[in-house]
Amino acid sequence: GENVEQHPSTLSVQEGDSAVIKCTYSDSASNYFPWYKQELGKGPQLIIDIRSNVGEKKDQRIAVTLNKTAKHFSLHITETQPEDSAVYFCAAVTGNQFYFGTGTSLTVIP
C-alpha cells in the first residue's frame, strides 16, 4: 500500500518568514494530493490540493508543488502570520483511499 512520509515533524519560523513542509509517497498510482490544516480542538480543514496533471498550484500565500517523478510534494507558506500556527497534514490519494502523513506542527513566532 501507499506510504506517506512528512517532514519536519515540528517547525518554528519568525512571523513574515516562509515555511516549507515536504512529503514523499511511494505509490505511483496516487493522483491527488490534498493538504489539511488542523487547529487545536478542531477538525482538519482542507487548505489546498493538487492533482497529478499539475506541477504547481498557488492560492494567495500558500502554494503546493508536485514532482511525480521523484514522488514528492511540498507545501509553501509565505509571509507567515501567527494564525498560520497549526498542525499540517499532507495526504496522497490512491483509488478510494486517503493516506495521511504524520503531521507537521508549525509555530509562527510573532
Next chain:
Amino acid sequence: NAGVMQNPRHLVRRRGQEARLRCSPMKGHSHVYWYRQLPEEGLKFMVYLQKENIIDESGMPKERFSAEFPKEGPSILRIQQVVRGDSAAYFCASSQDVGNTEAFFGQGTRLTVV
C-alpha cells in the same frame, strides 16, 4: 450548505459501555471516511463507507467496533464495551466521489472513557 456534522462533540463513557458516534456528510456526498486521532498524533484510517456499503474496513479493529452508513440518516461508528484505550478524537470526512475529489472533515467527537 452545511459542512460535515458530527455529534456529539464530546462523549464520556464508563468502561464497558457503548459509544455511538454520528456523522452527517455534506449534502450530496455519498462517501464517508472515519479516522481516529490520539493526542499529538496523526490521523489513523478506520473505515470507508458508501451508502449502505462498507468499502474498506481494514483500519478498524475486528472486535467491538462497527460502522454503518444507512440509506437514510447519518453514518454511525459504534464501539461496544469501551476500554480506556478507546479514548481519542474520532473524525469523519465525506466526499462526493471516489479518489480524486476533495474530502471535508467534521469537527470530531472526543471520546473519553473513564
